[in-house]
Amino acid sequence: MPQDPQQVGDLARSYTEAWCSRDPARVASHYAPGGTIAINGGEPAGIAEVAASFITAFPDIEVFMDDLVVTDDVVEYRWTFTGTSAETGKWVRIPGVEEWTIGAGGRIASSRGNYDQAEYERQVREGAAR
Secondary structure (H helix, E strand, O other): OOOOHHHHHHHHHHHHHHHHHOOHHHHHOOEEEEEEEEEOOOOOEEHHHHHHHHHHHOOOOEEEEEEEEEEOOEEEEEEEEEEEOOOOOOEEEEEEEEEEEEOHHHOEEEEEEEEOHHHHHHHHHHOOOO
């Protein structure tokens, strides 16, 4: 079913702000009950747990919406996140994308996220150029 681009745009902007709030419950509120995210082909997981793990790993995390592509029933949310690794103290800048399935009520039913895992690991070890 085709998506309303205005409604999806509002959802994406609010989702971005939720990540920047560093509140896992606020991020999770953008998902339908039982909604999941699978990252880099991994098993689907609850978004609150995934958000909490990223926020713990990067206490100063900021998420930027780079682009939003809405085509019929496909939504691509393209983002970049920055933050300082709690483990290494290195600053990272990682781009990625989530492909959303929007459920009833206009919230995310499922998301498939992808980013360059090798580059992520390198930046956590060595840092990124600012």
